[in-house]
Amino acid sequence: MTLGEKIRQVRLERGLTQKQLAGDRITRNQLSQIENDLAQPSMRTLEYLAAGLGVDAGWLMTQEDGDAAQTRLTEARDLFREGRWAECMERTGTLTGEEALLMRSICARRLAEQALDDERFSEAGAYAEQALECNARCLYPEPSLQIAAAGISARCAVAEKRDAGEAFEAYRQIFLQQQTGVQYHLTMARYDLEQEHIQAAEREIWSIADLPEESRAEYLILRGRIAAKKEQYENAILYLQQAREVEGLSRLLRRELLLALERCYSETQQYKQAYECAAAQREL
Numbered sequence: 001m002t003l004g005e006k007i008r009q010v011r012l013e014r015g016l017t018q019k020q021l022a023g024d025r026i027t028r029n030q031l032s033q034i035e036n037d038l039a040q041p042s043m044r045t046l047e048y049l050a051a052g053l054g055v056d057a058g059w060l061m062t063q064e065d066g067d068a069a070q071t072r073l074t075e076a077r078d079l080f081r082e083g084r085w086a087e088c089m090e091r092t093g094t095l096t097g098e099e100a101l102l103m104r105s106i107c108a109r110r111l112a113e114q115a116l117d118d119e120r121f122s123e124a125g126a127y128a129e130q131a132l133e134c135n136a137r138c139l140y141p142e143p144s145l146q147i148a149a150a151g152i153s154a155r156c157a158v159a160e161k162r163d164a165g166e167a168f169e170a171y172r173q174i175f176l177q178q179q180t181g182v183q184y185h186l187t188m189a190r191y192d193l194e195q196e197h198i199q200a201a202e203r204e205i206w207s208i209a210d211l212p213e214e215s216r217a218e219y220l221i222l223r224g225r226i227a228a229k230k231e232q233y234e235n236a237i238l239y240l241q242q243a244r245e246v247e248g249l250s251r252l253l254r255r256e257l258l259l260a261l262e263r264c265y266s267e268t269q270q271y272k273q274a275y276e277c278a279a280a281q282r283e284l
Contacts, residue, residue: 004037006060010053011035013098015139021052054137069095076103085110089130098139105134109145112152125156150174172210182208182215189222198229217246217253225260233264240264255284 011021022031025048033039034049041049043057050057072091079088085107092100092107112127131149135141150171157164175181185204192201205226211219224239240261243249249257258277265274 002037003040003060004035007031007049007053008035010055013139014053014137016052021049023048023052073097073100076100080107083110085114101134101138102142105131105138105142105145105149108134109149109152112149116152116155119159121156121159125153125160128152128156146174147171175210177212182210182212186215186218186222189226193222193225193229196229198226201226201229217243217249217257220246221253221257221260224257224264228260228264228267231267233267236264237261237268251284255281258284 011018018028018031018035022028026045030039031049034041034045046060047057050060073095076088076091076095079091080103089104089107089111092104108127108131112124112131115121115124115127128149131145132153135145135149150167154164154167154171157167185207189201189204192198192204201222205219205222208219220239220243224236224243227233227236227239240257243253243257244261258281262274262277262281265271265277
């Protein structure tokens with residue numbers, strides 16, 4: 001595989017356009033010439049392209065034909081099935097395809113877990129960082145792997161008595177980005193409300209320790225609905241009004257919000273506001 005073919009293949013695997021990869025360093029036409037082997041990039045340009053692709057410049061300069069790469073991938077699959085994580089990582093070292101990157105990230109996570117169990121904290125942290133780096137380069141990063149690897153990295157920082165604040169903040173941000181636990185509690189709270197299990201819905205809501213901004217509106221709506229079920233209508237209205245101020249509400253959440261507000265206003269004999277909410281629902 002030529003240099004140009006490698007650059008084009010990795011770019012497409014990353015889902016990048018020529019314009020995105022070229023950035024402000026070179027023109028799209030120059031990149032097109034490089035990819036078609038009509039021009040040779042300078043070392044500085046090659047390093048720039050490698051950084052944009054998330055690969056080593058040295059790997060781009062080596063030539064490995066398709067048959068050899070396929071052989072390495074087949075061997076790596078066998079090693080992966082056998083749980084020979086370190087050997088699988090070594091075998092996929094120069095491969096750039098999505099499958100190879102995913103295998104490397106999983107292997108690195110497994111090795112990090114093993115090293116952590118053996119109290120080899122420095123080694124565990126290094127493998128965890130490799131897992132995060134490889135997973136980030138995948139076209140479809142695996143959320144559970146990101147969370148696990150970031151968690152290992154944070155635990156290693158504590159064990160090595162380093163400043164763990166940065167590591168734990170990175171772990172927190174990755175976890176919140178996935179919204180795994182938060183969305184579960186919100187969904188279960190909504191189900192409990194429909195089943196009239198008010199205390200269970202409250203428990204789900206209070207189980208949320210860190211609330212991502214993108215879940216704030218749904219959280220406030222559910223808090224409002226719970227308060228309304230407990231006939232605490234004024235509190236419910238406060239929660240719902242706060243939710244109404246959040247920008248970018250989906251139509252589904254707006255409808256749920258307006259319906260809850262209409263009922264609360266009716267119960268508190270604020271009929272003008274109730275009518276306005278009903279009218280707003282009809283406009284959706």
